[in-house]
Amino acid sequence: MENIRFVEYNSIGEFAGLLMAGLLLFVMLYTKPKRTYVYRYVFQGIIWSIAAILVQLSIVMVANNPAKLYNRYLFMGQLMVFLLLYNGILFYIFSYVNMMSIVRRKQRKEFVLMFVALTLVYLAAVAVEIASRGLYTVNLDGIDISNFTRFYCSAGIICAVICFNASITNRKNISRVIWHAVCLFVPMDLIILISQIIGVGINHTIYSATTYVPIFALGYLMFHSVPYDEVTGCQSIYALDAFVSKNTGRKKYYVSYLMVFLPGIEAVSNDGSEDTLKGIAICRAVEAISPQIRMYKISDYRYVNIIDTDKEEEYENYCQQLRGIFDNVRASTDIPFNYVMVNAEAKAELENPVKVRQFFEFLAGRYKDQNSSHFYMATTMDYDEFAENYEITTTLKDIRNRLDLMDDRVQVFAQPIYSVETGSFRVAEALMRLRIGDRLFSPDRFIPLAERIGCIHALTCIILNKVCDAVSLLSENYDFDAISINCSSKELSQKDMTEDLIEIIEKYDIDMAKIRLEITESAMFENFDMAKDNMTVLTKAGIQFYLDDFGTGYSSLERVMNCPFKTIKFDKTLLYKSLDDDRMDDIVTYMIEVFKKNGFITLVEGVEDECQNQYSVERGFDYIQGYHYAKPEPIEEMRKYFTRKSKF
The missing domain is CATH 3.20.20.450 (EAL domain)
Structure with a gap:
């Protein structure tokens, strides 16, 4: 009977993951990211990912050249180090997904204890795997690490399922953008992990790094390079400027500009206080009105809701619903709460993001010294008055x-x-x-x-x-x-x-x-x-x-x-x-x-x-x-x- 020649493992996917992780680490070190409560999970997760990929590459190198590089104890040590690093990566992914919810942060100790329990189960499974059939087998031409790969990928699948389930049970407390990201990337991650389990024994290709590095990259790009705030679900002023630049004069849309006056409004952040939870509940209520409403946070007390519709009747209906949310807050809260809500179409004559913001600040400025709430729908005269005001302002600055x-x-x-x-x-x-x-x-x-x-x-x-x-x-x-x-x-x-x-x-x-x-x-x-x-x-x-x-x-x-x-x-x-x-x-x-x-x-x-x-x-x-x-x-x-x- 003819011997089947050993096929070397292809680790191009790991090199791709290493390159992505290295670039991300460089960006995180040499830019000024938004350092939120969960930022450290992304940063430390990338460090652990780079270490895991390097160990994985060394494992593949030994597996492809056992005659020159294999040592039983050292190789087993490499496998164990990787498994521990991979468990750490799962911890950071698990923590990152769950800690983006303020409610979950209050249960952080319980989550840590739960993950410790899962880690003990994971280590016990490693011991059973080694005792029963081993994580690998040595051949004349190479080392078969299919069981090893299938084992940790199975652990990754279990973590993905737990994270998805945690998101489902906590749906009302997480922002829409996080929910959409979970719904999109968890299934994709599961598909890649399953294909890795199946493919590793068939074509000897290792690309498991592509199942965890992109998760950290996505988290950083969405929430720490400032497009989104993970607590409120609001996009940043930069994202607002990008939307306005792209769409003003090209499509019809409306803006609801909001100024909130609340003692300690800075509390709508990450501290988990009662005021914070109320603020987050407002954001969830706004999102629930329609997917056509996009939330942007300009400062601690100024917010912009883009109403992405060209139908005036629909726009007016959404504005009234937004008004109802804040009127309900005024009626139900025990602390002084007032707001100014100015609503208008972002007409082509506003031209650019700066002019759009100035227009709404101009209208809202009429009420800045009044200790009461105001809801205002802009009229044609407002655009004319602003145009004059803008011209005066521009002239004064030029004179200066x-x-x-x-x-x-x-x-x-x-x-x-x-x-x-x-x-x-x-x-x-x-x-x-x-x-x-x-x-x-x-x-x-x-x-x-x-x-x-x-x-x-x-x-x-x-x-x-x-x-x-x-x-x-x-x-x-x-x-x-x-x-x-x-x-x-x-x-x-x-x-x-x-x-x-x-x-x-x-x-x-x-x-x-x-x-x-x-x-x-x-x-x-x-x-x-x-x-x-x-x-x-x-x-x-x-x-x-x-x-x-x-x-x-x-x-x-x-x-x-x-x-x-x-x-x-x-x-x-x-x-x-x-x-x-x-x-x-x-x-x-x-x-x-x-x-x-x-x-x-x-x-x-x-x-x-x-x-x-x-x-x-x-x-x-x-x-x-x-x-x-x-x-x-x-x-x-x-x-x-x-x-x-x-x-x-």
Whole structure:
């Protein structure tokens, strides 16, 4: 009878697994992965996988060359080391799949004890296998390791079945993406393991590494390279940007933007607290509405739900269901809970991920200071208003970045102020306007935006430069005391703002007293210490200060008098109330007397008719500002109001 020649084992699958594991380890070491609670299972699992593959390759090498390499004790040691490493790999896979559930993490000790029991069974089976028929047989040309391969692959099948069963019993507590991954890869893993059991004796091919390395690679790519959060099931902001970039302008879809206000909202993380479980229950409820809803986590309190449908009726129905989930939470929770939910179509005009996010943040920002919940469906007007807001924001940033002190987009108007004592116009207030194309925007439209995006200092420098230029030209032929400019509360809180302002004024070689700054009362209240320090520096340089909008803030008379103000500017609301209310009239009259007695100059704004003007004169205001005397005009037109100097 002819002897059947031994066929060498092909380990190309193991080399492929080693290459994949090595690349993954490199990425994990040299990038900044998302280090979640279960990250260590992936990292340590890859380390054990590399060790197991190297031992497996050495086993195959000995099996193919027994004449040169075989030693009974060393070979048995190799097999035992691999079996122990493989058991460790199963532990990390088993732990990783189960510990992605917060509920399971609370049962971690029980799971460890269960795996210890399974390990003891595994080791007992190894002992039985060795005692009964051995893990391998030695032939003249090679070593048959089919039994060895079938044994550990059978253990892998048992682990896969247990993991799948654990996922089924815990389905309601794991995110949809994890469930789908388990449903897809567990059957695939079982097929590969079964084919390895069958094929190892037929074609002598070893590729068992492909049954465990891809599991760790998948876990890393999905949850630690940041596309998904394994607890909430939400995708990351990067995944959101990818979806928006791919689909905006190409297909119709909707967005539900959510801001959650909850004490300790950071608890929706990994700590297993009661609040965490409630947060996770919300995520599961959102997923249960429809597979067409995709969840994205932007921050601890901001979430985005992409509603992937082109049917408006379906979109509105989903929005109402989302609203119902959060209203139920509000009704059932004992702690303060509010939300803002803004819903809209991601129209093609939004163009890119940044613009899409800004659009929804713009709409949600309307409710940021309100201590209540809001649900809003966007209208056509919202897109138009945002487009204008976006254009203003872009323009402001460009102005800041260019910092051209004569930028034509920053227009300077001025309103002359009447001096009761001299019966003439001695001062004026400079007023900023923003020109974009053929449109002119007032300060209340763009100043809050400039403060929020960090452009206010650039605007202040530009208007100061233009006012100084105008003062320099007007001073040659006209007699006036000063022109004032408004100083933002954000501006006043900047530590080094005084240096830039003084440098600009000195560049024009004009008297510092020709420039005055108006500070709002609210600015003094919010940033008092920094405001006072900056005011002191500028006052020493020769710049006078107005306290603007007096009567609308919260400053006490004592605080006002302790600051280097020269002029107190009464807000028009005090004037209007005083005309109709005798008590308010008494208060205003008293304050005027107190201020004048202590050396302050008093000014009232908003005077629009003769009745208001007469009242202001009778109460003793030193200066009067308002439409009754003059409306704001381009600053060059102040020559019409200031007295021309005599040539002699």
